[in-house]
Amino acid sequence: MEVKITKFDDEGQGIARINNKVCFVKRALPGETLDVAIRVEKKDYLKAQIKKIITPSKERKEPVCPYYNECGGCNFLHTTFKEEHNFKINKARDYFKRCDGMFATLEYGYRDKVTLHVKNSKLGYYQEGSRELVSINYCYLLNPQINAIIKILNTYKDNDFNGSIIIRENKKGEVLLIINGKYQHIDKLKEENIITNIIVNDEVIKGKDYFQEEILDYKFKVHYNSFFQVNRDGLIKIIELLENYLKDKKVKKALDLYSGTSVLGIILSKYVDEVISIEENVNATMDAKTNLEINKITNLQVINGLVEDNIENFQDVDLILVDPARRGLDKKTIFYLNKIKAKYIIYISCEMISLKRDLNSLREEYELEKLYLVDMFPKTNKVETVMFLKSKS
Numbered sequence: 590m591e592v593k594i595t596k597f598d599d600e601g602q603g604i605a606r607i608n609n610k611v612c613f614v615k616r617a618l619p620g621e622t623l624d625v626a627i628r629v630e631k632k633d634y635l636k637a638q639i640k641k642i643i644t645p646s647k648e649r650k651e652p653v654c655p656y657y658n659e660c661g662g663c664n665f666l667h668t669t670f671k672e673e674h675n676f677k678i679n680k681a682r683d684y685f686k687r688c689d690g691m692f693a694t695l696e697y698g699y700r701d702k703v704t705l706h707v708k709n710s711k712l713g714y715y716q717e718g719s720r721e722l723v724s725i726n727y728c729y730l731l732n733p734q735i736n737a738i739i740k741i742l743n744t745y746k747d748n749d750f751n752g753s754i755i756i757r758e759n760k761k762g763e764v765l766l767i768i769n770g771k772y773q774h775i776d777k778l779k780e781e782n783i784i785t786n787i788i789v790n791d792e793v794i795k796g797k798d799y800f801q802e803e804i805l806d807y808k809f810k811v812h813y814n815s816f817f818q819v820n821r822d823g824l825i826k827i828i829e830l831l832e833n834y835l836k837d838k839k840v841k842k843a844l845d846l847y848s849g850t851s852v853l854g855i856i857l858s859k860y861v862d863e864v865i866s867i868e869e870n871v872n873a874t875m876d877a878k879t880n881l882e883i884n885k886i887t888n889l890q891v892i893n894g895l896v897e898d899n900i901e902n903f904q905d906v907d908l909i910l911v912d913p914a915r916r917g918l919d920k921k922t923i924f925y926l927n928k929i930k931a932k933y934i935i936y937i938s939c940e941m942i943s944l945k946r947d948l949n950s951l952r953e954e955y956e957l958e959k960l961y962l963v964d965m966f967p968k969t970n971k972v973e974t975v976m977f978l979k980s981k982s
């Protein structure tokens with residue numbers, strides 16, 4: 590069946606119309622004419638697969654990765670970086686009616702962390718929407734050091750191992766390998782000089798349970814269990830946006846909520862009199878306390894606990910930075926953000942759906958001042974949004 594793709598949907602798939610029904614076509618691009626086969630037929634929509642490209646978009650590209658057809662990791666290997674950015678910018682404009690800038694990072698090789706699954710002697714990623722594994726020996730999104738570790742892991746196959754392996758790499762090239770499950774080749778991995786730290790089922794087998802990360806002039810202790818952004822260049826862009834915003838603001842007291850190892854709290858501390866970070870993960874909180882000492886910060890206090898259990902204790906706050914997980918803010922936190930009426934809110938998010946929902950709940954007290962995108966996750970349909978809000982009162 591011949592269709593014309595008119596635009597992208599929210600996930601980066603192409604949209605066509607067939608008999609007045611929306612039809613989602615995977616890996617199709619706006620402007621293309623395609624021969625498609627209907628794979629799913631529902632009351633309100635259809636899903637189709639490309640059989641033949643009749644007229645390709647001028648933004649279509651040959652995917653660099655041999656696993657692209659099966660693997661669920663990437664969404665935009667079949668198009669240019671420019672078209673991928675257009676999709677992300679247009680999505681932000683659609684959701685928030687503005688986008689004041691998009692900051693790109695490396696197109697490939699940007700990720701400093703990966704979670705690989707292992708089952709039935711396959712090591713790799715899940716297929717899209719399935720628990721079937723795609724074996725990989727190389728991933729274009731990962732930095733070269735992590736790809737070198739994947740090659741090593743593939744030489745030491747353990748057919749009985751069912752579990753996961755997380756690889757993290759810092760700026761110095763030190764590698765943390767976190768193995769969950771029963772894996773029989775630990776001794777061989779210990780001999781590999783390139784792997785500096787190995788943690789198996791929460792026990793340190795080689796090196797330490799953390800490494801030190803370096804961002805600009807700052808140093809951060811990061812426990813293997815603590816969150817840290819997976820794209821160092823992207824994190825630097827976020828820091829630049831924050832510094833640029835804060836440089837002419839007069840802020841006494843600031844909250845850094847969902848603070849991880851207090852990377853962003855430490856940046857805030859340079860521009861404000863007092864900062865309080867709140868983070869639920871015990872290891873990340875302990876890292877944060879060490880990070881204050883390493884970076885000689887004396888005006889930041891770190892609280893371990895849930896944001897929703899602590900937020901009611903704060904009033905007279907000028908600025909609140911929130912950087913929650915993908916699900917966004919809970920109702921109690923939203924209630925107190927509205928009650929505190931801070932002069933400024935900075936909301937950092939990797940999920941536009943929850944961000945839009947939360948923005949709508951904050952609109953009575955706050956208005957959107959600026960919105961930037963930082964492309965932390967090139968080749969996927971995810972992007973980091975950095976939103977600056979100011980109080981209406």
Ligand SMILES: C[S@@+](CC[C@H](N)C(=O)[O-])C[C@H]1O[C@@H](n2cnc3c(N)ncnc32)[C@H](O)[C@@H]1O
Nearest residue numbers: 816847848849868869870894895896912913914
């Ligand atoms: C997206 S990360 C951001 C971390 C930090 N701002 C950074 O840039 O490194 C979200 C953090 O929120 C923490 N977290 C999730 N839910 C939480 C909650 N309800 N209260 C406190 N911390 C929470 C997670 O442990 C994680 O460290």
